[in-house]
Amino acid sequence: MTTTADDAFAALGTLLGERLNRSQSDRDLHGRSESHFNDMPPDAVVYPETTDEVAAIVRICAAAGLPLIGWGAGTSLEGHALAPRGGVTVDFNRMNRVLDIAPEDMVVTVQPGVTREQLNTELRSTGLFFPIDPGANASLGGMTSTRASGTTAVRYGTMRANVLALEVVLADGRVIRTGTRAPKSSTGYDLTALFVGAEGTLGLITEVTLKLHGQPEAVRAAVCAFDSMAGAVDAVIATIQSGIPMARIEFVDAAAAAAFNRAASTGWPNAPHLMVEFHGSTQGVEEQVRRFAEIASEFGAQDFRWAAKAEERTALWAMRHNAYRFTLQAFPGSDPVTTDICVPISRLAEAVEETAAEIAASGIPGPIVGHVGDGNFHALLLPRAGDAAEWATAQRLAGNMAERALRLGGTVSGEHGIGLGKTKYMRKEHGDGWDVMGAIKAALDPDGLMNPGKLLPGN
Amino acid sequence: MTTTADDAFAALGTLLGERLNRSQSDRDLHGRSESHFNDMPPDAVVYPETTDEVAAIVRICAAAGLPLIGWGAGTSLEGHALAPRGGVTVDFNRMNRVLDIAPEDMVVTVQPGVTREQLNTELRSTGLFFPIDPGANASLGGMTSTRASGTTAVRYGTMRANVLALEVVLADGRVIRTGTRAPKSSTGYDLTALFVGAEGTLGLITEVTLKLHGQPEAVRAAVCAFDSMAGAVDAVIATIQSGIPMARIEFVDAAAAAAFNRAASTGWPNAPHLMVEFHGSTQGVEEQVRRFAEIASEFGAQDFRWAAKAEERTALWAMRHNAYRFTLQAFPGSDPVTTDICVPISRLAEAVEETAAEIAASGIPGPIVGHVGDGNFHALLLPRAGDAAEWATAQRLAGNMAERALRLGGTVSGEHGIGLGKTKYMRKEHGDGWDVMGAIKAALDPDGLMNPGKLLPGN
Numbered sequence: 001m002t003t004t005a006d007d008a009f010a011a012l013g014t015l016l017g018e019r020l021n022r023s024q025s026d027r028d029l030h031g032r033s034e035s036h037f038n039d040m041p042p043d044a045v046v047y048p049e050t051t052d053e054v055a056a057i058v059r060i061c062a063a064a065g066l067p068l069i070g071w072g073a074g075t076s077l078e079g080h081a082l083a084p085r086g087g088v089t090v091d092f093n094r095m096n097r098v099l100d101i102a103p104e105d106m107v108v109t110v111q112p113g114v115t116r117e118q119l120n121t122e123l124r125s126t127g128l129f130f131p132i133d134p135g136a137n138a139s140l141g142g143m144t145s146t147r148a149s150g151t152t153a154v155r156y157g158t159m160r161a162n163v164l165a166l167e168v169v170l171a172d173g174r175v176i177r178t179g180t181r182a183p184k185s186s187t188g189y190d191l192t193a194l195f196v197g198a199e200g201t202l203g204l205i206t207e208v209t210l211k212l213h214g215q216p217e218a219v220r221a222a223v224c225a226f227d228s229m230a231g232a233v234d235a236v237i238a239t240i241q242s243g244i245p246m247a248r249i250e251f252v253d254a255a256a257a258a259a260f261n262r263a264a265s266t267g268w269p270n271a272p273h274l275m276v277e278f279h280g281s282t283q284g285v286e287e288q289v290r291r292f293a294e295i296a297s298e299f300g301a302q303d304f305r306w307a308a309k310a311e312e313r314t315a316l317w318a319m320r321h322n323a324y325r326f327t328l329q330a331f332p333g334s335d336p337v338t339t340d341i342c343v344p345i346s347r348l349a350e351a352v353e354e355t356a357a358e359i360a361a362s363g364i365p366g367p368i369v370g371h372v373g374d375g376n377f378h379a380l381l382l383p384r385a386g387d388a389a390e391w392a393t394a395q396r397l398a399g400n401m402a403e404r405a406l407r408l409g410g411t412v413s414g415e416h417g418i419g420l421g422k423t424k425y426m427r428k429e430h431g432d433g434w435d436v437m438g439a440i441k442a443a444l445d446p447d448g449l450m451n452p453g454k455l456l457p458g459n
Numbered sequence: 460m461t462t463t464a465d466d467a468f469a470a471l472g473t474l475l476g477e478r479l480n481r482s483q484s485d486r487d488l489h490g491r492s493e494s495h496f497n498d499m500p501p502d503a504v505v506y507p508e509t510t511d512e513v514a515a516i517v518r519i520c521a522a523a524g525l526p527l528i529g530w531g532a533g534t535s536l537e538g539h540a541l542a543p544r545g546g547v548t549v550d551f552n553r554m555n556r557v558l559d560i561a562p563e564d565m566v567v568t569v570q571p572g573v574t575r576e577q578l579n580t581e582l583r584s585t586g587l588f589f590p591i592d593p594g595a596n597a598s599l600g601g602m603t604s605t606r607a608s609g610t611t612a613v614r615y616g617t618m619r620a621n622v623l624a625l626e627v628v629l630a631d632g633r634v635i636r637t638g639t640r641a642p643k644s645s646t647g648y649d650l651t652a653l654f655v656g657a658e659g660t661l662g663l664i665t666e667v668t669l670k671l672h673g674q675p676e677a678v679r680a681a682v683c684a685f686d687s688m689a690g691a692v693d694a695v696i697a698t699i700q701s702g703i704p705m706a707r708i709e710f711v712d713a714a715a716a717a718a719f720n721r722a723a724s725t726g727w728p729n730a731p732h733l734m735v736e737f738h739g740s741t742q743g744v745e746e747q748v749r750r751f752a753e754i755a756s757e758f759g760a761q762d763f764r765w766a767a768k769a770e771e772r773t774a775l776w777a778m779r780h781n782a783y784r785f786t787l788q789a790f791p792g793s794d795p796v797t798t799d800i801c802v803p804i805s806r807l808a809e810a811v812e813e814t815a816a817e818i819a820a821s822g823i824p825g826p827i828v829g830h831v832g833d834g835n836f837h838a839l840l841l842p843r844a845g846d847a848a849e850w851a852t853a854q855r856l857a858g859n860m861a862e863r864a865l866r867l868g869g870t871v872s873g874e875h876g877i878g879l880g881k882t883k884y885m886r887k888e889h890g891d892g893w894d895v896m897g898a899i900k901a902a903l904d905p906d907g908l909m910n911p912g913k914l915l916p917g918n
Contacts, residue, residue: 160649174891176892184617184835187876190649190652190655197647202648342644344642376642411645415643426646430635432635440902444898456647
């Protein structure tokens with residue numbers, strides 16, 4: 001460190017004027033997350049407008065040894081954007097421009113503060129769309145940094161497959177560009193893939209170039225109830241194995257369906273459901289629908305309800321996106337613990353059924369929903385607030401889910417990431433690979449200032 | 460270094476017996492490549508059979524400061540497997556087992572010496588296949604290490620998209636596993652993506668888990684001639700932009716078509732051609748064929764020849780795969796220089812036409828073929844052997860192609876990689892990003908023993 005924190009705040013003030021905010025209220029706002037973590041506010045919040053400003057901020061903070069934490073929409077679930085060691089939160093909400101839409105290459109370049117809904121609004125007239133949909137209206141910088149996915153990843157892939165190029169400010173203030181607009185490259189280490197999912201621990205992303213997809217000619221969506229959880233899950237496995245190019249295939253258990261009914265007057269049967277969507281040509285979608293309906297019926301599906309109109313589909317997926325909120329409303333006074341495991345599709349039935357049985361036996365509520373076409377699902381565990389025994393039970397259930405995922409050949413996070421919450425599982429999942437991540441971190445951020453406390457060993 | 464090279468060879472002999480080979484003939488065999496590089500033989504060749512043996516080899520060589528170079532099928536084109544600083548070449552041809560086929564998860568785990576043709580033969584009865592097809596019957600370890608792609612990447616992606624997990628022996632002999640069989644994960648840095656395309660400079664890959672794809676219900680392939688190069692290229696651009704899910708779409712210029720005619724008695728017109736293939740349901744393929752034919756006709760396609768039968772298709776693609784050999788036969792006595800640039804699809808016409816015009820003006824032959832659906836193409840430049848002026852011209856043309864790719868927003872290698880041959884373009888493509896690669900290399904291989912001289916700065 002060559003300067004003091006006070007020097008750094010003075011320099012940031014000179015650089016940014018009122019776009020440096022050290023008020024208690026703004027620090028508190030950036031010290032909270034959407035899940036169960038304690039508040040951990042930064043010492044200051046900055047609102048850059050350009051890459052050059054981000055680079056200057058990084059150099060100023062690095063000289064004073066101040067941690068730097070990126071902030072998009074604040075929707076992450078593992079405490080990624082909290083400031084356990086204080087420092088400066090870099091809020092990207094003023095870097096929210098769509099910089100360049102290139103329809104002929106089906107790519108777009110955005111600043112990191114652009115949200116996915118904003119992007120799709122701006123794309124509407126082009127015939128293209130950006131499909132990745134984690135539910136929350138997250139920022140694209142945040143989605144890149146957590147390697148987000150969501151309901152449509154089964155068809156379009158995750159952020160890993162859809163980020164083509166990045167601009168990144170490194171820990172020493174250098175600015176690099178990774179990748180190009182060409183569809184592929186074999187020129188050295190895949191730095192784009194390295195920064196996707198690095199959770200801001202290697203640098204701050206200042207531009208994202210994304211692949212776009214053609215708006216499908218035809219879209220149909222449906223929801224159907226099943227006799228049993230096993231029937232619904234087995235129908236998913238058979239559907240995926242049959243090669244039907246599902247655009248979405250979501251599982252909702254009976255408890256989650258009941259929460260939907262209560263919050264949104266859905267009128268669904270109190271039973272496990274699948275929510276599905278098909279994209280393609282008119283003819284292609286018809287064929288997909290027919291094949292899916294055959295498979296689902298074999299596994300006990302009934303009560304198909306089709307949402308053909310765009311508004312009906314929007315309402316259907318809005319409900320899925322509100323699953324977290326609706327479930328909390330159904331169980332007021334609880335202290336939610338989110339989970340997020342992902343297994344090979346062949347092990348999905350075991351994973352879901354063991355999890356459901358263990359939750360049922362535990363005595364605390366834990367509705368299950370999931371992007372099951374990817375083998376990914378979530379139980380929302382709901383211990384009563386302030387009940388230490390129930391909290392411990394929820395932690396045990398979450399830990400057992402992670403262990404189960406690993407035992408079945410899967411991963412402890414399909415899409416939420418590691419942040420503060422899941423470092424405890426990293427050694428078991430990655431072995432010495434976790435130390436390889438640590439070595440890369442030490443090489444690119446030797447002072448450990450980029451989002452400290454997250455993802456890595458020894459934090 | 461704690462031991463001498465002689466100590467290391469003695470230890471390798473004890474470990475491997477006759478699977479350590481120091482004969483001049485075997486060293487020479489592993490000191491040659493398929494392209495224009497001078498011979499650079501290693502000091503010894505080893506033939507491990509297990510991961511444990513690879514780890515032991517790495518520890519022995521590391522203690523003596525001996526370089527380690529991985530060797531698959533020897534088909535790389537940028538000198539990746541040559542030994543410019545001597546050392547030990549690790550030939551994986553005895554690690555050639557398909558370890559586990561999991562049809563229900565559509566994945567397979569192989570040892571690195573398995574070739575793509577061998578894999579597809581072993582998969583035949585499963586209804587699944589591994590689509591990546593670089594032409595040569597490369598090893599899957601080598602294809603992973605060079606981030607290979609080829610004719611089918613336009614539909615199925617490159618090795619980046621199709622490698623799900625790896626086992627890697629690091630420079631210090633530790634063995635790590637990256638990734639799982641789950642379709643996605645958000646647990647930390649994407650080490651799988653880091654080792655894919657690292658050209659053996661960060662470790663030796665000892666197992667590869669690959670995604671498989673369902674054998675399509677229907678396949679059709681065709682070749683058609685065009686009035687002009689511009690027509691053929693513009694037809695590709697329009698086809699890709701229309702969203703037709705082409706399985707292959709290959710450009711062959713008039714000079715390459717003439718070479719095919721001479722070598723394989725093809726009887727094609729002396730004109731630019733597209734070679735295409737469609738995969739899907741019977742109905743889906745018909746729709747694709749109809750839409751492609753419409754677009755192609757608009758741009759002057761004529762003389763469609765369909766290869767509906769499997770044997771006809773095999774013959775068609777064998778010819779494409781032999782383009783390199785056939786072209787050399789057509790121009791005996793030349794010293795070939797391969798090229799490999801990739802641009803955004805919107806700039807493909809400029810890239811191909813400028814390249815063709817410059818080659819035509821240069822006076823040396825340079826047929827062009829390419830995986831143009833990805834924006835990727837190759838000119839095979841053919842200066843006369845021993846003619847220094849023609850050699851210099853070929854080098855100038857190759858350099859101008861690389862510069863052109865960068866100017867048009869593309870990359871200096873779509874699929875061949877960097878190796879020894881293309882480090883000269885890395886600074887211009889990656890700027891400080893190349894130093895980031897160097898920092899990662901230094902962190903994971905501080906003594907610089909893993910495939911030295913390739914890919915990285917300061918080599």
